[in-house]
Amino acid sequence: KARALPGVAAVMTYKDPEFASLKLTSAGWTDAVDTVNWDHIMFPTKDRRVLGECACWVGDEMGIAVAAETEEIADEALKLITIDWDVRPFVIDPIEAMKKDAPLVHPDLTKANVLEPDPKSGPDIFEDRGNVDEAFKGADFVVEGDSTFHNAHQGAMDNWCCLAEWKEHQLTVWSNSYGVDQTRMHISEMLGLPLHQVRAISSYVGGQFGKNDTGDQPFFLVTSLLSMKTGRPVKYRHNRHQSFINTRQPAIYHFKIGLKKDGALTAIHLKSIGNVGAYADLSMFALKFVPKELVEVVMAHIPNIRLESYGVYTNVIPGCMMRGVGNSQFNLVLAHLIDAAAERLGMDPVDFCIKNFAHEWEPLPSKSLEAVLHEGVRRIGWKEKRHAPGKGPAIDGVKRRGVGFSFHPAWHSEWQEERRGKIQVTMTLNPDCTVLLNAASIEVGGGSNTCNILGCAEALSFLGIGTEDIHWTSFVDTNDGVKDCVQTDSAVSYLQSEVMVFAAREMKEKLRQAAATILKLPPSDIDFADGKVVVASQPTLAMTVKELLRKGDNAPITVAYSRSPDVTPTGVPFFANFAEVEVDVSTGKVTPLKLVVLNDCGTVMYASGAEGQQVGGQVTGMGEALTEEIVYDKATGVPLNFNWVDYQIPTMADMPDIDPVLLEVWRGVGEYGACGIGEGTVSCTPGAIANAIYNAIGVRLNEIPIKPEKILKALGKD
DSSP: OTTTSTTEEEEEETTSHHHHTOOOBOSOSOOSSSOOOGGGOSSOOOOBOTTOSOOSSTTOOOSEEEEESSHHHHHHHHHHOOOOOOOOOOOOOHHHHTSTTSOOSSTTTOSSSBOOOBTTTBOSEEEEESOHHHHHHTOSEEEEEEEEEOOOOOOOSSOOEEEEEEETTEEEEEESOSOHHHHHHHHHHHHTOOGGGEEEEEOOOOOOTTGGGOOOOHHHHHHHHHHHHHTSOEEEEOOTTTTOSOEEOOEEEEEEEEEOTTSOEEEEEEEEEEEEETOOTTHHIIIIIHHHHHHHHHBTTOSEEEEEEEEEEOSSOOEEOOTTTTHHHHHHHHHHHHHHHHHHHTOOHHHHHHHHOBOTTSOSSOHHHHHHHHHHHHHHTHHHHOOSTTOSOEETTTEEEEEEEEEEEOSOBGGGOGGGOOEEEEEEEOTTSOEEEEOOOOOOSSOHHHHHHHHHHHHTGGGTOOGGGEEEOOOEEGGGOOOOOOSSTTOHHHHHHHHHHHHHHHHHHHHHHHHHHHHTSOGGGEEEETTEEEETTOTTOOOBHHHHHHTTTOOOEEEEEEEOOOOOOOOOOEEEEEEEEEEETTTOOEEEEEEEEEEEOSSOSOHHHHHHHHHHHHHHHHHHHHTOOOOBOTTTOOBOOOSTTTSOOOOGGGOOEEEEEEEOOOOOSTTTOOBOOTTGGGTSHHHHHHHHHHHHHSOOOOBSSOOHHHHHHHTTOO
């Protein structure tokens, strides 16, 4: 019936050989730091079928694809298709899914819902430093607790979209993915096309908050195969409901810590259970990869540490990539751990942090951490506003105020980016002294590409040009032959900007060679400063670089430069959030009053852009802490709130006073020694707010979002 509908160009099903022959895949070949093929995906669990026969959660893409002249015709064609459903038992809770008799999410692939350890993510106990058990026996105090992070959605306003065109043995895919090289690799590998026959193009895509860096989505393949089938361009776009295709990886954490009376943290045992949902994708990145790295850069001076983690399949939306991946989940339990430890010791948690935490390449105390925390203390009024939990003065009889904080190591700096391989830029100097800059990176709203322009202008200052003279190529096109630097780990601001320095040196040398030909002088006699030609043997020579180039052959001078990241370990700086909240104990409503957001940046590359990241990140952090959660019908497994009405993201009216603070204490490698801040600015907010709520009411809530009904229940008022 669907094929017979006028305007339908093609109907394809899972039985068609084009789909039946496709390999199992994943929607997480890489975290977009590097570009990888099918054989080397970041975590080797391949559990996705493209247009498969079975759905593993209510929202899965499966079975049938229709291409039609209009969206309306395509929708009508889908309604004409008769489907005989085989409804099977399901499980949506990870603890239930771990039981032996639980329904299997992938019965044809696994014998249990708990993911098997693999070579990339390591064993279940993936960090075991020192002797944790003996350290607990020798501790003066042992403190335990739990924290639960839910699967928040990225909240991107722009939905996934792609347009595929198969023409003359060339497949071109335009999309709002910001990992174009990975998109091309994914399509090439899965469809068996050589790389030169696949062209991927993206431009500005706006705020995506991690969603669109997984350029391995099955719909790219479906759309491409429909175009190859029909010989026509095919466009696919999610609606709002469909855009909820992955979320932040949720995790249940249990911590146990050993303490000495002097405040020394001697042992930590952290165990996490992650609800990976229907597909593994990049879940183990959040559950193992990130925590293992964090131990190195924040817990280096703690002698005994054990990290243990389990990923569990369930029949819900997959956990995958979201801004602050893995860091936000880990920080919630870190904030709880610090507050609980300091309370048991009768110690200010700020002092406890400074005493215990630093990275591997610096002694205690960390200068960066001290600077960040002391400035936060001053700005929030910590000493004046902090009181014993629940003992602060009442306001209007029913309102209590409290303050809290959380801190975290920066994510990332240059030495941590070795996996990216070569960072490439191309500079072209025109005869009129304007510059064409191809620094292949998709701008996602953070302004990091402005760092490229600023870095380029500064490096080429000998030309006497400004930012207005530089044209940055905003389209990233794999046919340009320049590898993209994907805006993950906030890396563009501190990787590509450093490459500008080296490319500019090469440009200066090529310009010197061109000038030598024009002026008929040895290259060693010629230099440039502030847009002027300087000749040692002719000090009275008055000529600008632009005038020099006009005397030549008018051929542009082009430099293509590749540079691997400098992997000299420098540790990382720290950042922190301080929060002041007001809690109405009669209604359970939490009102954040002030957030102080502090980042040690090494070098502030672009101040207004950095502050924009600090302020904007609080929308995500506040939403995750207080309002956002995905709700399922426990009887059917159907998600109930894939929309902007019932999935509650904070609005401008909900936002408190935000004080963004940029510091320059730590220093990394390179000309600028900068680090990333944009991705991490969301990570400390939930922990800071949770600690502030505890300080206000004296009852700790360990599971976010902390909604009014949870507060009332904790206070015995439900």
